Amino acid sequence: MEINRRRFCQLLASAVLLPRLARAEAATANATPMFAAAAKGRDGHYHLYLIGQQGELMLDHILPARAHHTEVHPQLPLLACIARRPGTFIDIVDYQQQRLVKRIMAGRGRHFFGHGIFSDDGRWLITTENEINSGQGRVVIRAMAQDYAVIADYPSYGIGPHELVQQPGSAVLTVANGGILTHPDHGREKLNLDSMQPSLVRLDLHSGNHLEQQQLPAAQHQLSIRHIDTNHQGTTVIALQYQGAPGHNLPLVGIHRPGEAIQLLRAPAPVNLAMKDYCGSARCDHSGRFAAVSAPRGDLITFWDLQENQFISSIKSRDGCGLAATDSPAEFIISAGTGRCVRYNLEHGTTERLPLGFKAAWDNHLTALL
Amino acid sequence: MKSAPTPLWPLLLGISLLFTAVGIAHAAPSQQQWKTLNQSLVEEHILPRYQALQDSSTQLSASTAALCQQPDQDGLAQVQEDFQQTMDAWQAIQHIQFGPIETLMRNFSMQFWPDRKNLIGKQLSLLLQQQDPQTLSIDYLYKASIGVKGLPALERLLFSSTLADFEDHSYRCQLTQTIAAYIAENSRATLTEWRDDYRHSIATAGSEESYYESHQEAAVDMMKSLIEPLEVIRDQKILRPLNGAEQVRPHRLESWRSQRSLRNIQLNIASLSELYSGTSHSVDTLLREQGRAAQADNISTRFTTLEQQLRAVQAPLVTSLNQPDTVNQLLQLGDTLQQLDRELSAEMITLDIQLGFNSRDGD
Numbered sequence: 001m002e003i004n005r006r007r008f009c010q011l012l013a014s015a016v017l018l019p020r021l022a023r024a025e026a027a028t029a030n031a032t033p034m035f036a037a038a039a040k041g042r043d044g045h046y047h048l049y050l051i052g053q054q055g056e057l058m059l060d061h062i063l064p065a066r067a068h069h070t071e072v073h074p075q076l077p078l079l080a081c082i083a084r085r086p087g088t089f090i091d092i093v094d095y096q097q098q099r100l101v102k103r104i105m106a107g108r109g110r111h112f113f114g115h116g117i118f119s120d121d122g123r124w125l126i127t128t129e130n131e132i133n134s135g136q137g138r139v140v141i142r143a144m145a146q147d148y149a150v151i152a153d154y155p156s157y158g159i160g161p162h163e164l165v166q167q168p169g170s171a172v173l174t175v176a177n178g179g180i181l182t183h184p185d186h187g188r189e190k191l192n193l194d195s196m197q198p199s200l201v202r203l204d205l206h207s208g209n210h211l212e213q214q215q216l217p218a219a220q221h222q223l224s225i226r227h228i229d230t231n232h233q234g235t236t237v238i239a240l241q242y243q244g245a246p247g248h249n250l251p252l253v254g255i256h257r258p259g260e261a262i263q264l265l266r267a268p269a270p271v272n273l274a275m276k277d278y279c280g281s282a283r284c285d286h287s288g289r290f291a292a293v294s295a296p297r298g299d300l301i302t303f304w305d306l307q308e309n310q311f312i313s314s315i316k317s318r319d320g321c322g323l324a325a326t327d328s329p330a331e332f333i334i335s336a337g338t339g340r341c342v343r344y345n346l347e348h349g350t351t352e353r354l355p356l357g358f359k360a361a362w363d364n365h366l367t368a369l370l
Numbered sequence: 371m372k373s374a375p376t377p378l379w380p381l382l383l384g385i386s387l388l389f390t391a392v393g394i395a396h397a398a399p400s401q402q403q404w405k406t407l408n409q410s411l412v413e414e415h416i417l418p419r420y421q422a423l424q425d426s427s428t429q430l431s432a433s434t435a436a437l438c439q440q441p442d443q444d445g446l447a448q449v450q451e452d453f454q455q456t457m458d459a460w461q462a463i464q465h466i467q468f469g470p471i472e473t474l475m476r477n478f479s480m481q482f483w484p485d486r487k488n489l490i491g492k493q494l495s496l497l498l499q500q501q502d503p504q505t506l507s508i509d510y511l512y513k514a515s516i517g518v519k520g521l522p523a524l525e526r527l528l529f530s531s532t533l534a535d536f537e538d539h540s541y542r543c544q545l546t547q548t549i550a551a552y553i554a555e556n557s558r559a560t561l562t563e564w565r566d567d568y569r570h571s572i573a574t575a576g577s578e579e580s581y582y583e584s585h586q587e588a589a590v591d592m593m594k595s596l597i598e599p600l601e602v603i604r605d606q607k608i609l610r611p612l613n614g615a616e617q618v619r620p621h622r623l624e625s626w627r628s629q630r631s632l633r634n635i636q637l638n639i640a641s642l643s644e645l646y647s648g649t650s651h652s653v654d655t656l657l658r659e660q661g662r663a664a665q666a667d668n669i670s671t672r673f674t675t676l677e678q679q680l681r682a683v684q685a686p687l688v689t690s691l692n693q694p695d696t697v698n699q700l701l702q703l704g705d706t707l708q709q710l711d712r713e714l715s716a717e718m719i720t721l722d723i724q725l726g727f728n729s730r731d732g733d
Contacts, residue, residue, distance in 0.1 A: 040727060068733055084733060114733055162733075226733075245489055246478050247516040273475060280732050296728035318587060321728035337727025338587075361727035 031056040033095070034354075035333055035341075036079050037322055037366035038067035042359060048081045050095045050369075051341075055355035059095045064103075067091075068114025069163070069365040075122045079367075082127065086111040086184045090127070092148070104148050107140075109133055111184060114364075115163040118144075119205065124151075126205075128161035128175065135181050137161035139173065139203060154208030158199045159192070162225075168232040171205040176238065178224045193243050198225040200238065200256055214262045216254075223250060223264075227281050231288030234258045235306050239279035239293045252279050253293050253302070255309055267302055267311045274298045280321040280364055287329035290346055294334070296321040296364075301334055303346050315344065315351070322366035335362035398722035399656055401576070404585035408572050410651035411592050415644060417569070419463040420561040424554070426455040431547075431554040438543040441536045446528075449546075450628075453528055456553065457521055457630060461637040465599040465645065468591040470563035476556050478516045483624055484606055490517040494526060501541040511552040522625075524549050529627040586723070593723050596645050596653065597714050598730075603638055604707040607631070608700050611687075615697050620688045629686035636680050643673040646714075657717055665717055672710040679703045 031052035036059070041047045046066045050059035061081075068084040077096040083089045088106040093099065104125075106112055109132050116127035125148060129138045137156030142148040158177025165174050179198030181191045198221070202211040216223055227239040238254035251264035252275050266272050275295035282293045284306065291304045294317070301320055303312040322335035330346040339359040343352045399407075430452040437445040460480060471477045482490060493515050497505055504510060511519045527546045536543040568581075575582035582588040611622040611631075623631035647654035647670060657666040683699050684690040691697070718725060 245482075245487065245516075247475060247482075270474075278732065280728055296732055299729065316581075318583075318590075319724075319726045319729045321732065337729065338590075338724055359724075361724055364728055364733055 031058050033058055033369040035324055035335075035366050035368045036070045036072060036095070037335055038063065038070055038081055038363040039360035040066070040363070046363075047360065048079060048091065048093060049360065050079065051354070051356065055357055057358060059093065059098060061091065061093050061098075061100065063091060064089055066363070068363060069116065070367050071117050072367050072369050073118050073122055074120060078118075080116060080118065080125060082114055082116045083112050084363075085113045085188070086130065086182065087114070088112065090116060090125070092125075102148060104142065107150065110138070110140075113137075113160070113162050117164060117166055120166055120168065124205075126164065126166075126173065128156060128164050130160070130182070132184060135159055135183070137175075137177055139164065139175060139208070141205075152208060154203060157201045157203075157210055157213055159196070160198075160224075163227045165228055165230045165236075166205065167230045167234050170234070172211065172230075172234070173203045173205050174228055174230045174236050175201045175203060176225045176228045177201060178226045178241075179221070180224055180243070190243065193222065196224070196243065197221055198223065200225055200228070200236065200254075200262060202258065212258065214256060216262060216264070220250060220264065223252075223254075225254070227279065229282050229284045229291065231284040231306065233288060235284075235288070237282045237284060237291035237293065237304065237306060238262065239282035240264075241279060242277035244277075246277060248277075249273055250277070252277065252295070253282075253304060253311075255304075255306060263309060265304065265309060265311065267314065271300070271302065271311070271314050275300055275302065281323045283323040283325050283332060285325045285330050285332065285346070286327055290330050292323045292332045292334075292344075292346075294321045294323055296337070301332075301344070312346065313349075317342070321364045322362050324366050324368035326368060327370040333366065333368055335366045337361045337363075397660070398720075399586075399660065401585045403656060403659070404589045405573075405575070406651045407653070407656055408575070408585060408588050408592060410649040411645065412564075412569050412572055414649040416463070416466055417561075417564060419459070419466075419641070420557070420564055423456070423459040423463055424557045424561045426452065426459045427550070427554040427557040430456045431550040434543075434547040434550040437536055438539060438547050441533060441543065443533055446533050446536065450528055453521075453524060454628065454630065457525075457625065457628070457634070458637060460521060461634045462641045464638065465595045465641055467595065467598070469568045470560045473563070475516065476560060479519050479556060480553065481521045482516045483522055484610065484622065485517070485522065489515070490522050490526065493517040494523055497545060498542060503541075506541075506544045506548050508548065508552050508555055511548060519549055519552050521553065524553065525625060525628050590723055590725065592645075593653070593718060593721075594725055596642060597711060597718070597725065599638060599642060600707050600711040600714070603635060604704045604711075607635055607638075608704050608707075611691060612697060612700055615701065618691045618697065620691045623687055623691070626686075626688040629688060631687040632680070632683055632685045636677075639673070639676050639680060643677070646670075646673065653717075656721065660720060662717060662720055665713065665720075669710065669713050669717070672706060672713060676703065676706050676710065679706060 034051050034053045036050040038048050046063040048061040052058045066084045067081045069082050071080045079093045081091045088111050090104040092102040094101050110129045113128045125142045127140050129140050131138055137158050139154045139156050141152040143151045156175050160178040160180040162176045162178045177199045179196040200214045222244040223240040223242055228236050230236045236256040240252045242250050251266040253265045254262045256262045276297035278297045280294045280296045284291050289307050291306055293302045299318045300314050301317045302314040305312050319337035320334050324333045332344050335341045341354040433449045433452045437449050571581045572588045574580045575585045575588045607624050611619050613619045624634050625631050654666050
């Protein structure tokens with residue numbers, strides 16, 4: 001079904017844009033996409049790249065500024081690349097036509113936080129945004145069928161919402177309210193570290209209804225909830241960033257199940273210390289049982305068992321941050337600021353370097369197209 | 371052949387030489403070049419400096435023990451002098467923020483600074499108030515907050531006390547002695563691990579036994595140590611106490627109690643300058659090998675400028691910071707640091723070194 005629909009859209013697009021498509025075919029002939037991510041290129045510019053299974057460069061789109069997360073449309077050959085906070089653009093790129101389809105700009109008095117998703121049904125683009133004057137977080141829904149017009153604008157029930165995800169196969173959005181107040185007049189400066197109150201919120205996609213909100217205990221209110229992923233059971237893995245003074249060695253990973261308090265997890269002391277109070281990205285594997293959490297300041301990727309609520313192992317990955325699940329259980333793609341990308345199989349403990357023909361500093365997140 | 375040189379060959383030779391020159395100028399250094407550089411830096415720069423830190427901190431530990439045994443004015447003066455020597459040694463190796471100094475957060479234990487929330491003051495007061503004898507052991511300090519086990523805590527104890535505070539086997543003297551012993555232990559462990567283990571890991575980069583996948587990857591840590599401190603010195607040691615140059619904040623200076631804020635910066639710059647060009651193989655020689663002599667000259671000149679600018683500043687900064695002249699000098703110093711940062715960062719692209727993207731500037 002999906003392939004048919006995708007093929008149909010390709011044909012539809014090719015009818016309108018024949019010259020463009022000819023170029024796209026030349027660039028991507030025989031290649032199957034593997035992952036897409038924003039990066040800083042060797043030329044100093046920021047790019048959105050799409051990489052094929054054999055390491056082919058299938059798309060090279062120059063971005064207006066640094067981006068953060070990239071999302072792939074579930075049915076169409078579209079990528080959405082979202083500006084890093086406090087940026088205001090989202091580039092929607094058709095990777096088959098090699099064409100910028102749309103540059104969405106944040107509404108007046110708004111900026112993005114670097115994250116957004118397409119809904120499972122492919123109809124909506126959903127982003128976290130800052131309402132600059134009030135400092136309140138928003139979750140904004142744009143309709144693809146209406147040229148990305150805003151059709152709903154919900155509160156995120158917190159400050160500084162960062163990543164949001166949709167629970168697979170359900171209409172529930174999980175939003176990470178990082179709790180950190182920023183204002184574009186002060187760049188990326190954190191304005192409320194003493195009083196910050198991060199939270200994890202679950203919302204109904206269709207109504208914006210607030211289903212659940214979980215906060216951390218007062219003693220841990222400086223653990224910013226920033227990056228999350230939810231598996232199909234609704235279990236959310238949380239990658240935390242500690243904003244207090246170093247040396248406290250607080251837990252840096254959380255697990256949340258609907259209706260329950262967030263359970264904080266700690267790696268064994270030397271690993272937890274080596275994570276340097278900072279996690280960069282979190283992803284569940286294809287089976288939903290395992291999660292990977294990156295700690296780029298510690299050059300580590302950590303692995304967690306969501307069923308047993310415990311740390312499994314860690315591997316070294318210099319400046320590694322971006323994570324995506326492949327279509328095999330217990331397997332992840334890891335991208336690094338050094339330009340290195342690997343496929344890691346947790347079950348077999350094997351690392352396979354992906355053959356890339358060029359070097360770029362991969363930014364925080366990547367998305368797999370498998 | 372010799373008898374009939376074609377008129378074309380000088381031209382061909384010229385072209386081939388040109389290609390060779392261009393090739394050298396643009397090629398990134400080889401793994402062998404990185405290996406040679408890393409080895410020079412470890413043997414000639416890093417190990418001697420950790421050795422100096424171990425020697426001075428061991429001496430400091432001995433003199434604080436002697437002071438508690440027999441407190442007198444000379445003994446206190448000796449301890450203060452040994453503290454200065456230890457801080458000299460630390461400031462000369464503070465820029466190395468990788469390897470054994472990272473283990474168990476030794477770097478933070480050695481010096482937790484800047485201390486924005488007066489963590490050190492609060493925790494030290496608590497200890498001095500409670501006078502719990504159980505806190506007087508290295509084992510206790512291992513587990514204690516980073517605020518109370520490093521050089522800043524020791525500085526407070528040594529430079530805001532009188533001899534009377536150290537008499538009669540006072541808790542204060544014994545705490546001073548314990549912290550000094552802890553610092554010496556930390557320094558010893560760092561040096562030992564470098565010698566027995568980490569040096570080998572760098573030398574064997576790319577092999578199974580190494581932490582590094584390649585000599586270039588090991589060099590990234592060296593290059594970070596050269597460049598990242600420039601911003602720290604500028605932002606934390608200069609601009610933060612200047613506080614926008616309107617209402618200066620002398621107590622935000624590093625080591626203001628021991629009146630050595632300026633000396634710290636001088637030692638930092640001298641150390642970075644040596645890291646850049648003071649060893650038999652250095653970043654400077656590498657840049658020249660890559661055909662970047664003009665850029666290498668600029669960087670050397672910039673280091674000289676920094677050293678001259680620093681010499682002109684009046685010490686101690688904790689009092690001279692209130693003078694408009696000093697403020698201007700420091701602002702200029704900050705600008706020079708920024709220029710040097712830019713110039714070195716630009717050469718990292720020539721050398722194909724990526725300093726870190728997600729680890730330095732994440733979200």
